[in-house]
Amino acid sequence: MRSRTQRAWDRIAVYLPVLLMGLLALGSWWLVRNAPSVPSDAQEAPRGHEPDYFMQNFSVKNFGADGTLLSEVRGDMGRHYPDTDTLEIDRMRLRSVDAAGRLTHASSERAVSNADGSEVQLFGNARVVRDAATGARAPTQPQLSFEGEYLHVWPQLERVRSNLPVTLTRGKDQFTADGLEYDNLAQVLKMQGNVRGTLSAKNADKKSR
Incomplete structure (x- = not known):
């Protein structure tokens, strides 16, 4: 009787490690299956609006x-922000050349430019x-300038926009407005709000005829 019992326990002891490994694997699978899932948006912390590099006395x-x-x-001074891929510039100076070879200059105390300017x-x-x-090759055009506390410029498209007071000077003619949209390629000028203008004597004579 004792020998039969001993043989039975011996057989159980042979398979016991396999049974334990199977139970552990089953328990691990149950834990993984029932563990709370991690939200996908929590896998990577959102980046704030912080510069990733600086430039001093630079040119792009x-x-x-x-x-x-x-x-x-x-x-x-320039600061690049990777979240918006923009460059914030202190004391900005811009120089642009259009298809006809005409130069456009711009300057301001501070500017924000996209990646390619x-x-x-x-x-x-x-x-x-x-x-x-x-x-x-092209008709004569006088110098044209825009001045204000805020100007939004597309140099290659030759567009200027502002929702703040702006002064436009064309040759000796000058206009002021509370807002402005200018598209040189389409030859369209829109001035909003309180618009005032001063024409040179030469242009005034032309308009009176």
Whole structure:
């Protein structure tokens, strides 16, 4: 009797490690299956609006497919924000060349530009000046400038917009408005709010005739 019992326990002892491993595996599977899932948006902490690098006394140039310089942005200090891929610039100076070779200059106390400089917002003593155009291929155009505390500029599209008071000067003519939208390619100028203008004597004579 004792020998039969001993043999039975011996057989159980042989299979006991296998049974224990099976129970452990089953328990692990049950724990994994019933554990609370982690939200996908919690896997990576959201990044704040913090700069990832700085530049001092820098210059950023944008070239066309043929290697022609399209625009250049300079600044005393630049901060790049990866979440918006924008560059915030202190004491910004911009120089842009259009398809006809005319120069446009811009400056402000602070600016925010997109990655390639094709869209720039100017804050504080903002000024945009397009040089006068003279030549046989294009009609003569006087110097054109925009001044205000805020200007939104698209250099290559030759557009300027502002929702704050702005002064527009074309040659010797000057206009002021509470807001402005200017599209040089479409030859459209919209001025909003309290609009006032001063025409030079030469242009005033033309209008009176």
